Amino acid sequence: MKKIKTFLLLLPGLGAILLLMGGTFYIVIAQSLGFFNLAGENQFSFNHWINMLSDTVFHRSLFYSIKVSLLGALGSIIFSYPLAIWLRRPMKYKEVIIGTLRAPMFVPGLVAAFLFVNIIAYHGIINELLVFIGIIDRPIRMQNDEFGWAVIILQIWKNLPFALILVSGSVNSIRGDVLDAASNLGATRWNIFKYVIFPMTLSAVQAAFILIFIGALGDFAFSAIAGPRSTYSLARLMQTTAMEYDNWNGSAVIAVTIMLITAIVSVLISVIFTPLSTKKGAIK
Numbered sequence: 001m002k003k004i005k006t007f008l009l010l011l012p013g014l015g016a017i018l019l020l021m022g023g024t025f026y027i028v029i030a031q032s033l034g035f036f037n038l039a040g041e042n043q044f045s046f047n048h049w050i051n052m053l054s055d056t057v058f059h060r061s062l063f064y065s066i067k068v069s070l071l072g073a074l075g076s077i078i079f080s081y082p083l084a085i086w087l088r089r090p091m092k093y094k095e096v097i098i099g100t101l102r103a104p105m106f107v108p109g110l111v112a113a114f115l116f117v118n119i120i121a122y123h124g125i126i127n128e129l130l131v132f133i134g135i136i137d138r139p140i141r142m143q144n145d146e147f148g149w150a151v152i153i154l155q156i157w158k159n160l161p162f163a164l165i166l167v168s169g170s171v172n173s174i175r176g177d178v179l180d181a182a183s184n185l186g187a188t189r190w191n192i193f194k195y196v197i198f199p200m201t202l203s204a205v206q207a208a209f210i211l212i213f214i215g216a217l218g219d220f221a222f223s224a225i226a227g228p229r230s231t232y233s234l235a236r237l238m239q240t241t242a243m244e245y246d247n248w249n250g251s252a253v254i255a256v257t258i259m260l261i262t263a264i265v266s267v268l269i270s271v272i273f274t275p276l277s278t279k280k281g282a283i284k
Contacts, residue, residue, distance in 0.1 A: 025259075031252035048249040058237065058254070065234040066261065068148045068223075069216035072155025073209050079156065080163040080208075084171040085197070102161040109158060113225035116154055117143055120226075143226065150226040151233075155216050163208040170204035171197060206273045213269075214262045234258055 030036055034045035052058050087098065104112065119125045120142040127139035143150060174197065182192045223233035232240065234254055242251035 028252050028255050028259075031249055032256045034249060037249065048253050052250050052253040052257075057232065061232045061234050061237045062257070062261075064148060064228075064231045065217055068151050068155065068233070069213045069219075071152045072159065072216045073212040075152065075156040076159040076163040076212055077167065077205055077208055079160055080167045081171075081193075081197075083160075083164055084168040085193075087168060088171055101164060104158050105161045107158075109219070109221040110225070112158060113154060113222050116150065116157075117226055120150060144229050146228045146230065148223075148228060148231075151219075151222045154222045154226060155212075155219070158222075159212045159215070163212060166204040166208040167201060170201035174200055202273050206269055210266050210269055213265055217262060218258060 027036055032048055034048060035042045083101065087094065091097075107115075117124070121127070122139045122141060122143065124143075126142065127136075130136045131139060178196060179192060182196050187195070218235050219233065220235040220239065223236055227233060227236075234257065238251045238254040238258075241247045241254065
């Protein structure tokens with residue numbers, strides 16, 4: 001009886017969420033299969049998938065988006081670990097430091113992209129400084145590079161505070177006597193991190209990696225402002241396909257692809273991280 005009452009209390013909010021999300025997923029998937037056409041006949045067809053999957057522009061966008069998202073998520077977590085371990089210690093002005101590190105969370109992505117472009121532009125701050133010091137004779141091109149380093153740096157800068165919150169919470173939950181015991185037994189700092197801190201914080205790393213990857217994969221602002229001009233991100237390609245080419249069915253195919261990639265990566269991360277967090281054996 002209590003379970004039924006609990007379910008009834010959750011039903012209004014949960015029902016609205018399921019209705020909105022389920023309806024959106026249904027329309028996008030159906031549109032990718034030829035239904036809900038804005039113009040023309042509605043009929044079931046795989047032609048939109050076949051046309052999109054055979055498009056080389058889509059292939060480049062897919063590879064670029066996955067690459068940037070993975071490197072952005074990985075970089076955010078890598079940089080968050082030393083900061084989390086450092087902030088574990090008592091220090092003066094700790095709250096000020098934490099507040100400064102979390103500042104990027106309050107800067108809109110589009111604003112951050114424009115600010116970053118001013119820094120790495122041909123006559124931006126970095127180039128002018130390098131020329132003034134004498135390291136280079138003339139400015140070098142860093143904006144809109146083909147690999148996407150500018151977007152990756154932006155993703156790391158923007159998502160580092162979020163990763164730091166999750167990793168710091170997990171690092172701070174480790175009891176001090178556990179770390180002291182490892183140190184007393186002769187473990188080096190690297191071994192303490194490798195065999196104690198890292199395994200005990202993998203759940204936070206897993207959550208941070210998945211959430212950052214999902215956000216980076218669907219990012220539009222960073223790629224539109226600082227990304228390469230010869231390659232679209234999936235989000236930019238989806239917008240261009242729908243708004244400029246009026247191909248809403250092809251745009252729906254890209255949207256479903258983004259959802260499928262996030263689901264696949266989430267499962268793969270869980271499969272990879274679970275054995276690491278439960279690994280047993282002697283420490284060498």
